[in-house]
Amino acid sequence: MLTWLSLLFLALFSGAAFMLGKRRAVKTAGGAPRVLHSLPGYYGSYAALWAGAPAALLLLLGTTFGGRVEDAMLQAQRPAVVQSLDVDRQDVFFSDAQAIAQGIAPSEVTYEGELKAALDVKVAEARRIENLVRFSVLGLSGVLALSGFLLAFPRLSADFRARNRVEGWVGGLLMASSIAAVLTTLGIVLSLVWESWRFFQSISPIDFLFGTVWNPQIAMRADQVAAEGAFGAVPLFAGTFLIMLIAMAVAAPVGLYSAIYLSEYANRPVRSVIKPLLEVLAGVPTVVYGFFAALTVGPLFRAGFNALGATMVGGPLDGVGQYLMEVQNQMALVAGVVMGIMLIPFVSSLSDDIINAVPQSLRDGSYAMGATKSETVKKVVLPAALPGIMAAMLLAVSRAVGETMIVTMAAGLQAKLTVNPLDTVTTVTVQIVTLLTGDQEFDSPKTLSAFGLGLTLFVVTLGLNIIALRIVQKYREQYD
Amino acid sequence: MNLNPFALPLVQGHAMTTASPDDSVAAPSIQAAAPQVYAAASTNEIKIHAKDVNVFYGDKQALFDVNIDIPGKSVTAFIGPSGCGKSTFLRCINRMNDTIPTAKVTGVIDIDGSDVNAKSVDPVILRSRVGMVFQKPNPFPKTIFENVAYGPRIHGLATGKAELEAIVESSLKKAGLWNEVADRLHQPGTGLSGGQQQRLVIARAIAVGPEVILMDEPCSALDPIATARIEELIDELRNQFCIVIVTHSMAQAARVSQKTAFFHLGKLVESGSTEDMFTNPRDTRTQDYITGRFG
Ligand SMILES: Nc1ncnc2c1ncn2[C@@H]1O[C@H](COP(=O)(O)OP(=O)(O)O)[C@@H](O)[C@H]1O
């Protein structure tokens, strides 16, 4: 609360600094703004930045790390009674002291005698320290704000390069943001690599990458930790691949054809309706597709196959009929088809952009040769757009491979090495989810295998994305 | 600017012209197009005849009652300031305006006496008789060979590979590009220089065996040397084709054309023999334009 209030004050002060800086600049120019090196606003911004930015930074640091500082100060001195407790109890003692000082409910531990006296002392100390830290942060921010302003303000003369300075600040801010983005990504990748490395110490990467049996449950028992093949990822990648193939078999033709229709055949009113609609569809959360798959498409397919099977039983295809009658709700086909439906807007929207980027002059050239519309599309537009379309397909593949929700709900959990689309299969992402949901030991190979899967998946999708981007880049150059 | 149309040593008024059969859509005519017949008279035969042509883009009228006769086997130049409707009129001749949804054309344009806008005329067939070359070279992103073979393929002009190769070769020769690309026919057409690309596009148009070739500022994206090369080519081609060229350069109009038409604000101000137009313009607007007072 106090922090918010002080931030508000700081903002007001900074605003005032802006006005003052601007006015001073205009005044030094003596009514002829052209003698100023920069526009007056830049002078104002310069003063405002110095008045606001360092103090704001200190306030933020104070709220982020203030608690830690308080803890450290409070725990610097440990009375003998407290030291006699074991370490865990000492921590409880101090956190209770903090809690009581801040008026929060403490733990249920009861304190008596000497310990109670020590607690009271520490509670009083905690209150003092809290006030000390809080007000020194506030005071220091105030000093920073004022001195920043006093430092900046006198420098504002007509030939002061305010624009360059302000742009320097902005450049610094932009750089800091991009560094933050890169660092966090790097951190995630490093932790992925690190945990995978720990996993690969108990399971050999060869067994993991080429083993054909995936059964992490067995490994839970101590005698079977290294049981051969229990962590073979091949069935998972095979399942992922199977579902991806089915999804692309749906999404690639439908998406591409709709893109061709939109960019080459649809007239403007139709296009202006369908194009945004497709974009809305692309924003439907995948969990919605997931229950669409599990509750609607799954039972529908099952009923269809069962009925088909019933007609075949007793005939020459009796075996097939028997099998079809046994088909369950969960199958690779359902997950693949629904995932394909999910990818249609994605493929179509990307391909539409790519086809539109083919220069009109090529179409004109073709029409002027007496080519029909379909000849022009088939022989000029599509070949010209092909690399871009390939890239769009690769991006769709990489989305299909990384998709989790639909598969979890519609394809099953059993890791089977099969190419039968009517069977249940499982995918890499689904296994990661099942491995990490619920209470888990975070050191067992079972849990760590999730990182192994994650890393492998990351490498695969990264590879796909890099190839796709390369293709798109090459394609861009062709028309520049 | 030198306005004397005879200043350049391009031979004027070739008395000897090549006759290509009138039904030059048929493929064999391309190979049979060796110089053989004296046909000076054909230069003056009217090939294209436009009467009261108006063009609208939506509500905006771009051309007003254009009437003009365009002779066959010669070069006709359209000149005039930017936005006066030269391209619009050119695109009426092969009905390229059909590809613009808002465009509406009224009036009559006939080629050899038949109206191009008639219901019975298929624009696809019309365009195989009336080729077009654009301002910016637009080779397809295919090989040089495939670029030239594109038209013959879609119109089924060649029955076999050998015949197709012959058409490609003769078209590239006519476009004056053969010597430069003979050894790299299977490399991308987009890898050629701008001037070569423009000649490739001309070869592509010739390969279908058109009677008319429309050129919309074909040299405005080219350097002076490439421009001179294209101008020479145009002068050679007029023995076999009716050529209509839009140009911004009056010197170019003077050099390559036998007839010139001056457009201004959507109206055809005057047209006549190039020599007359440049030495003795009738309308003051034409006079102002060719002496560089506006435009
Ligand atoms: N596709 C179009 N849609 C609407 N207006 C157009 C279109 N093409 C040309 N115009 C208009 O028609 C007029 C003539 O254009 P154009 O024939 O391109 O002139 P020019 O080739 O002589 O420079 C211009 O005013 C132009 O703005």
Ligand SMILES: [Mg+2]
């Ligand atoms: Mg034009």
